């Protein structure tokens with residue numbers, strides 16, 4: 574597993590474009606036949622992608638975690654971002670994941686296998702894992718079952734539908750919060766005006782974007798921002814001190830995931846647009 578260390582915002586000021594991309598962009602998550610994962614030292618969040626073909630892929634990395642099994646001291650959220658069905662087996666119990674379904678698996682489950690139902694049309698499973706202190710029940714939720722919030726409007730080009738899956742009023746977890754946000758057609762901006770939450774880090778996976786379309790993701794302290802150009806199915810790590818907002822060349826979808834100090838989705842320090850630099 575690739576390790577990414579945390580950055581002091583004072584040092585971040587000196588980062589050039591290449592260094593920003595190296596430290597915060599994850600561009601190799603979905604590779605046929607593999608599970609690829611990145612271990613971030615921001616709240617020890619692991620971000621991964623699995624594309625099983627003919628044989629199941631096991632969620633494991635003893636080498637990095639130095640535990641007997643992956644979820645010995647962790648919890649994990651899975652999302653199927655492909656149109657093709659996937660299957661996750663949790664200690665013998667099988668869960669089928671349709672397009673946009675989410676599965677949460679808590680601490681203590683030992684054998685986690687990720688499979689595609691049809692190897693010619695493989696599933697793409699996005700994986701986010703955080704450290705955990707107790708077991709919460711394994712739970713699956715579809716988009717229709719998630720908590721729906723309407724945000725933004727046409728005048729601000731930021732009309733979007735936010736769905737909360739793993740959160741205080743949904744699937745229970747120790748610290749992991751996850752959901753999906755859809756930008757409406759002709760709307761390009763997410764999370765503008767932006768916010769920070771020094772209590773929690775966040776990761777964004779951008780997808781549902783054609784090959785030539787791009788997202789300009791903004792990060793950094795509100796008064797000292799940088800942008801990362803992001804392509805389809807790439808993720809960005811957002812430090813707790815950083816804004817996380819983006820604009821697309823076309824509308825898009827993203828999965829947000831957070832871990833850290835509190836479990837309060839609405840704990841955000843909003844930033845006035847006049848403060849942005």
Ligand SMILES: O=C(O)C(=O)C[C@H](O)C(=O)CO
Nearest residue numbers: 733735754763764775817829
């Ligand atoms: O569209 C949005 O706004 C979001 O999806 C915001 C994220 O959920 C977020 O940043 C939560 O802190």
Ligand SMILES: [Zn+2]
Nearest residue numbers: 768770775817
């Ligand atoms: Zn946020």
